[in-house]
Amino acid sequence: MKLFGPLYERAMRWAAHPRAVSLLAGLSFVEAIIFPVMPEVMLAPMTLARPKHWFRYATISLIGSLTGAVVGYALGHFAFAALQPVIQWLGWGPAIDAHVAHLREVVAQSPWQAFWLLVLAGFTPIPLKxxxxxxxxVGVPIVPFLASMLVGRGKRVYLLCGLIRLGGKRAEQALHRWIEVIGWGVIGLIVLLVIYFKFWH
Known part of the structure; x- marks a missing residue:
C-alpha cells in the first residue's frame, strides 16, 4: 500500500505554490505536533529551485519546527490525559509510552542527559512529535528541551539543504525514489523501539 508517496506528491505541489515559504513554515510547525510528513520533502525541491536561498529555507523550517515542538511539549505536559483517546486513535500510544518511560529514567539521572538523547532524536527519521x-x-526542563530541538533539528535541515545545494537534482530524485521505503522504515523502527522498551529494557 502506498501511503507516503501521495503525501510526498502533495508536499511537492506545495513546494511550487506561490506561498511555498509560508506552507513550509506551516508544514514544519504541524509536523512537530501531528502531521506524518517531514518538512524535508518541501525543503528539497524548494532548495533545488532556488539554491541560493538554501540557508533561508532551512532557517524558516527550523523556526517552524521549534514553534511546533513547543506546542507539542505543552500538549504533552498539560493535556496528555484529556487527549488520550485521540492519541490512541492515531496509534501513537505505545510509541509515546515507550519514550516516556525511557525519558523518565534519563531525566532522573540528569536533565542534560535528556538533552543529548533529544539531540539524537532530532537527527533521526523518527517523527519529531x-x-x-x-x-x-515527562517534564524535561524547557531549556535543555529547546536547546536539543535547536541543535538536533537544526543540523538536520541545514545539512539537507546544503547537500541539495551541492548535489542538485540527483539528490532530490533520490529522495523521491526512496520516500516509500523511508516512510515505512520509520514506522518499522518505531514498532521495534516499542517492542524493545516494553519487553527488554
Missing part, C-alpha cells in the same frame, strides 16, 4: 509529546509528559 513522538519526542516533543514525550518530553512534555
Amino acid at each position: 513522538i519526542f516533543t509529546w514525550a518530553a512534555g509528559i
Whole structure:
C-alpha cells in the first residue's frame, strides 16, 4: 500500500505554490505536533529551485519546527490525559509510552542527559512529535528541551539543504525514489523501539 508517496506528491505541489515559504513554515510547525510528513520533502525541491536561498529555507523550517515542538511539549505536559483517546486513535500510544518511560529514567539521572538523547532524536527519521509529546509528559526542563530541538533539528535541515545545494537534482530524485521505503522504515523502527522498551529494557 502506498501511503507516503501521495503525501510526498502533495508536499511537492506545495513546494511550487506561490506561498511555498509560508506552507513550509506551516508544514514544519504541524509536523512537530501531528502531521506524518517531514518538512524535508518541501525543503528539497524548494532548495533545488532556488539554491541560493538554501540557508533561508532551512532557517524558516527550523523556526517552524521549534514553534511546533513547543506546542507539542505543552500538549504533552498539560493535556496528555484529556487527549488520550485521540492519541490512541492515531496509534501513537505505545510509541509515546515507550519514550516516556525511557525519558523518565534519563531525566532522573540528569536533565542534560535528556538533552543529548533529544539531540539524537532530532537527527533521526523518527517523527519529531513522538519526542516533543514525550518530553512534555515527562517534564524535561524547557531549556535543555529547546536547546536539543535547536541543535538536533537544526543540523538536520541545514545539512539537507546544503547537500541539495551541492548535489542538485540527483539528490532530490533520490529522495523521491526512496520516500516509500523511508516512510515505512520509520514506522518499522518505531514498532521495534516499542517492542524493545516494553519487553527488554
